[in-house]
Amino acid sequence: MDRLLDSLFPSAESIPETWRLEAPLEQRDYLVNGELRRWDGPLATVRSPVWLKEGGEERQVVLGSAPLLDADTALTALDAAVQAYDKGRGAWPNMRVAERIQHVETFLARMREQRQAVVKLLMWEIGKNLKDSEKEFDRTCDYIVDTINALKDLDRRSSRFELEQGTLGQIRRAPLGVALCMGPYNYPLNETFTTLIPALIMGNTVVFKPAKFGVLLIRPLLEAFRDSFPPGVINVIYGRGRETVSALMASGNVDVFAFIGTHKAASDLKKLHPRPHRLRAALGLDAKNPGIVLPQVDLDNAVEEAVTGALSFNGQRCTALKILFVHEDVVDAFLDKFQRKLAALKPGMPWEPGVALTPLPEPGKVDYLDGLVADATAKGARVLNEGGGQSRGSFFYPALLYPVNQQMRVYHEEQFGPLVPVVPYRDLQTVINYVLDSDYGQQLSLFGNDPATIGSLVDTFANQVGRININAQCQRGPDTYPFNGRKNSAEGTLSVHDALRVFSIRTLVATRFQEANKELISEIIRNRQSSFLTTDYIF
Numbered sequence: 001m002d003r004l005l006d007s008l009f010p011s012a013e014s015i016p017e018t019w020r021l022e023a024p025l026e027q028r029d030y031l032v033n034g035e036l037r038r039w040d041g042p043l044a045t046v047r048s049p050v051w052l053k054e055g056g057e058e059r060q061v062v063l064g065s066a067p068l069l070d071a072d073t074a075l076t077a078l079d080a081a082v083q084a085y086d087k088g089r090g091a092w093p094n095m096r097v098a099e100r101i102q103h104v105e106t107f108l109a110r111m112r113e114q115r116q117a118v119v120k121l122l123m124w125e126i127g128k129n130l131k132d133s134e135k136e137f138d139r140t141c142d143y144i145v146d147t148i149n150a151l152k153d154l155d156r157r158s159s160r161f162e163l164e165q166g167t168l169g170q171i172r173r174a175p176l177g178v179a180l181c182m183g184p185y186n187y188p189l190n191e192t193f194t195t196l197i198p199a200l201i202m203g204n205t206v207v208f209k210p211a212k213f214g215v216l217l218i219r220p221l222l223e224a225f226r227d228s229f230p231p232g233v234i235n236v237i238y239g240r241g242r243e244t245v246s247a248l249m250a251s252g253n254v255d256v257f258a259f260i261g262t263h264k265a266a267s268d269l270k271k272l273h274p275r276p277h278r279l280r281a282a283l284g285l286d287a288k289n290p291g292i293v294l295p296q297v298d299l300d301n302a303v304e305e306a307v308t309g310a311l312s313f314n315g316q317r318c319t320a321l322k323i324l325f326v327h328e329d330v331v332d333a334f335l336d337k338f339q340r341k342l343a344a345l346k347p348g349m350p351w352e353p354g355v356a357l358t359p360l361p362e363p364g365k366v367d368y369l370d371g372l373v374a375d376a377t378a379k380g381a382r383v384l385n386e387g388g389g390q391s392r393g394s395f396f397y398p399a400l401l402y403p404v405n406q407q408m409r410v411y412h413e414e415q416f417g418p419l420v421p422v423v424p425y426r427d428l429q430t431v432i433n434y435v436l437d438s439d440y441g442q443q444l445s446l447f448g449n450d451p452a453t454i455g456s457l458v459d460t461f462a463n464q465v466g467r468i469n470i471n472a473q474c475q476r477g478p479d480t481y482p483f484n485g486r487k488n489s490a491e492g493t494l495s496v497h498d499a500l501r502v503f504s505i506r507t508l509v510a511t512r513f514q515e516a517n518k519e520l521i522s523e524i525i526r527n528r529q530s531s532f533l534t535t536d537y538i539f
């Protein structure tokens with residue numbers, strides 16, 4: 001392990017030219033009211049999880065800096081969004097759906113041109129490997145295409161009138177107002193865009209603040225945002241949440257709060273809103289998804305899924321399997337196979353072919369994980385895999401912890417990193433109780449092949465979590481499926497289809513089905529005197 005750690009971080013010259021860094025990027029631009037404005041105030045240093053060898057030492061790479069806007073400047077972005085919405089009378093919220101779609105398509109074409117730049121920054125800023133960084137970019141583009149298609153479907157269905165009990169009506173989804181969109185550092189592009197794009201396309205205006213890491217990678221998209229949307233429709237701000245976002249929420253001018261992060265931060269921010277009943281929230285929050293391995297099981301499949309489920313992107317996924325309950329009859333074989341699979345995962349730098357384990361972006365994360373391991377081992381667990389828990393700089397080699405019990409912190413805390421706690425069980429009721437008593441309710445995985453047991457566990461857990469995975473790891477995709485959670489794990493449901501609904505409200509225009517009214521409505525449609533009242537069919 002020492003040899004592996006010694007050779008982990010490269011020298012600058014050994015990095016393939018395509019992925020080599022140029023000079024540090026001093027980013028001072030932010031986007032307000034259709035203009036890239038320059039910030040002359042303080043900047044935050046942006047550090048990479050990657051360290052480089054230099055003159056016999058290893059040093060953390062400084063990637064550049066990003067603006068630390070103050071509250072007043074953040075509020076100028078909100079003002080621009082408020083003006084562009086103009087109490088619902090702005091050009092954007094009133095634009096025909098087909099036209100709004102054209103703006104989003106223009107943006108998508110410009111975004112695709114930035115693939116290489118964004119992928120490179122994903123690797124350098126958050127340490128995501130090349131394959132997954134490319135996947136994040138492409139999945140985000142696909143999500144935009146799917147969103148456009150879903151909106152076309154929705155709009156086609158809204159293009160007709162309905163007649164109920166003598167009342168003629170047309171129902172359309174209308175925007176809600178100004179949306180504040182904030183994503184997480186583990187999917188700084190994808191998860192942010194899964195709220196940002198639906199919010200925009202439904203006619204809301206937006207203030208977007210990038211995640212705490214994965215900040216510079218938004219820079220290559222700023223011109224695309226500026227040129228693709230009318231002024232004020234999309235505004236991009238930077239800075240500390242405490243300073244900027246708190247002021248936005250306290251202003252009372254945010255109508256929709258789309259946030260992926262901790263439930264504590266979400267609650268604190270929601271409380272700042274002076275009229276909480278007027279704030280709609282779409283939240284993706286904490287999770288501690290369990291994997292439950294039953295005694296009658298295809299163990300090879302369970303191990304395969306558990307390893308990727310627990311350790312892809314170093315366990316830094318909200319959907320990661322964060323605790324494994326394994327039946328005593330199969331636990332030894334499970335651990336043995338798990339260790340062998342884990343040993344085959346390649347540590348290295350994000351751009352190296354086949355790399356699975358990479359450095360972690362959060363400062364202090366290695367110490368936090370060390371603390372969880374120390375706590376568990378002091379209370380009777382062992383690190384089973386060779387080198388497990390060893391670290392160098394920002395890199396932490398995954399630790400398989402066994403046997404874990406409820407006295408240990410890792411049994412309860414969301415580690416969000418490469419720690420795999422395994423709890424042996426004999427009585428399935430103890431596992432059921434864990435789920436019932438948990439503060440989290442995002443997803444879980446069941447591994448087994450006895451129909452009676454699986455069938456009854458599905459019923460037991462259907463009212464506990466948002467998704468039950470059978471013989472498969474937890475995950476968000478496919479993006480057309482609902483993604484949500486219960487308890488502290490989420491508010492609202494996101495999927496391509498649901499997100500369009502989250503960021504809009506059904507609005508009805510109704511009239512008595514009488515000659516004069518029929519004539520009036522027909523005239524409005526014939527003369528194209530309304531964007532709402534129209535029977536246009538989008539092809």
Ligand code: G3H
Pocket residue numbers: 186187191316317318319474475476477
């Ligand atoms: O971090 C949470 C993400 O939504 C997980 O998405 O399951 O596709 O990795 P994923």
